[in-house]
Amino acid sequence: MAKFLDSILGRSSTTTAESDYMELDLASFESVSGDSSPASMYVKIATINDLKDTPRVKDEIYNGNIVIVDVSRLKMDKITYERVLKDLRAVAHDINGDIVGLGDQKYVILTPTSVKISRDKIGGGL
């Protein structure tokens, strides 16, 4: 569409040629979110180190957001770890969301109502 307008208005298309993707560092490939259009949902990254960190995570789920929780430090305390996971699992169950471990259980993915996590992995050869 922009190109079409350009051709009508006689603008040169070369001005945009070097605009994008000239290099790829982290700052550049993460810059996509710079626009101001409102999001319908957020993915939030959280760390749970002890029980007091769970309410904020639960709030996000209740608000309809997805949370990826770093539980790696929590795992050193087995009892707290199990309490927290039991708690999060109950929330996921209550609101018809979902919960699953990622990687070597370093992360736990928590989803809000009617967002599910596929158990089938994509790609990676065998």
Place this chain on the structure above:
Amino acid sequence: MAKFLDSILGRSSTTTAESDYMELDLASFESVSGDSSPASMYVKIATINDLKDTPRVKDEIYNGNIVIVDVSRLKMDKITYERVLKDLRAVAHDINGDIVGLGDQKYVILTPTSVKISRDKIGGGL
């Protein structure tokens, strides 16, 4: 009396006693998705080892799903890694989604239209 009724009706009260939260292994806390209600969106886990794995990831994004991509093996080949990320970034940009690295860039989170990734981490103390 209840026991008497149970015995008449053939019910046993012990059957429900061990229904919930008796133990917490992965199988139990991941079982939330067992219900049959349809999901409005999926979170998919993918691995990209080379360029041929990217189309399936892009398809998921175009279909409105979130993909968490394991790129750890891809990182050994710097050039392919940058090509793949450039590609994924272009998709995220095109559809007004988002892309961000997770952890030590072991994972890349990719979101579909109007789903954004918060750069503010939740919890973790200090």
